[in-house]
Amino acid sequence: MGRIGRSFQLVGQSYRVLMQDKELMVLPLISGVVIAAAVAGFAFGFGLDSGKLAQRGPELYLPMFLLYVVTYTIGIFFQAAVIAGATERMRGGNPTISSALAAAGRRMGSIVMWAVVAATIGMILRVIHDRVGFIGKVIAGLVGAAWSLATFFVVPVLVLEDRTVRESFSRSVEVFRKTWGETVVGGINLGVATICAWITLVAITGLLAATIGTPALAVFAVGAVLLVVFFSALQGVFVASLFRYATDGQAMTGFDRALFDQAFVPKK
Numbered sequence: 001m002g003r004i005g006r007s008f009q010l011v012g013q014s015y016r017v018l019m020q021d022k023e024l025m026v027l028p029l030i031s032g033v034v035i036a037a038a039v040a041g042f043a044f045g046f047g048l049d050s051g052k053l054a055q056r057g058p059e060l061y062l063p064m065f066l067l068y069v070v071t072y073t074i075g076i077f078f079q080a081a082v083i084a085g086a087t088e089r090m091r092g093g094n095p096t097i098s099s100a101l102a103a104a105g106r107r108m109g110s111i112v113m114w115a116v117v118a119a120t121i122g123m124i125l126r127v128i129h130d131r132v133g134f135i136g137k138v139i140a141g142l143v144g145a146a147w148s149l150a151t152f153f154v155v156p157v158l159v160l161e162d163r164t165v166r167e168s169f170s171r172s173v174e175v176f177r178k179t180w181g182e183t184v185v186g187g188i189n190l191g192v193a194t195i196c197a198w199i200t201l202v203a204i205t206g207l208l209a210a211t212i213g214t215p216a217l218a219v220f221a222v223g224a225v226l227l228v229v230f231f232s233a234l235q236g237v238f239v240a241s242l243f244r245y246a247t248d249g250q251a252m253t254g255f256d257r258a259l260f261d262q263a264f265v266p267k268k
Contacts, residue, residue, distance in 0.1 A: 028232035031078035068119035080104040080159035082236030
């Protein structure tokens with residue numbers, strides 16, 4: 001079986017695991033609400049409006065960096081909770097919202113430290129993107145893509161292993177090297193599925209708008225929230241599944257052992 005077909009199956013099996021613990025989808029929803037509140041609070045507290053943001057002057061760097069730290073911390077914390085809950089299920093347990101949050105909470109210090117590192121890199125890339133013209137945009141894009149791949153497994157390392165932030169980064173690179181094919185192709189598969197879901201939602205909204213008018217916007221809003229929540233949770237389960245087998249060498253409850261044996265043959 002090729003990587004593309006195998007990755008589709010991995011995503012499908014991740015979906016089945018998520019359906020056993022649908023309550024995990026509450027975590028991305030809470031994360032989105034808290035992040036929205038944090039952004040609104042920063043905008044009000046620092047007097048930020050669309051005009052100031054459009055100027056992107058140096059005076060915005062400090063508030064933007066602080067906002068990055070806060071939003072990254074929130075996002076990483078809840079992502080860690082999803083991964084912890086999914087891993088508990090894969091080990092044969094029965095996760096709850098409380099157990100998932102507790103697992104992430106035990107690593108709160110490391111999560112905050114990683115958020116500071118990620119915010120620093122994000123801010124540097126933003127400055128390069130804004131200040132160095134077209135070349136800067138290209139450099140920021142390439143470095144950003146490489147950074148995303150290298151740190152793909154940092155969150156599961158942070159929440160599942162007792163390591164420092166520096167060790168977590170090295171560990172993430174190590175696991176990515178082992179699973180690079182399934183990681184990249186699986187991410188593409190999830191991206192394609194997400195795009196298809198959004199196209200379907202837009203099409204449904206358009207059909208409803210032609211018949212019921214403005215109320216169709218409410219359908220779109222609800223559907224958009226559901227899609228974001230669902231795919232965020234599914235991504236967490238997929239990452240947890242790859243990380244667990246790549247590090248423990250064990251097939252998880254709900255996953256095909258033969259499928260994972262094919263996925264992690266030695267790379268030549």
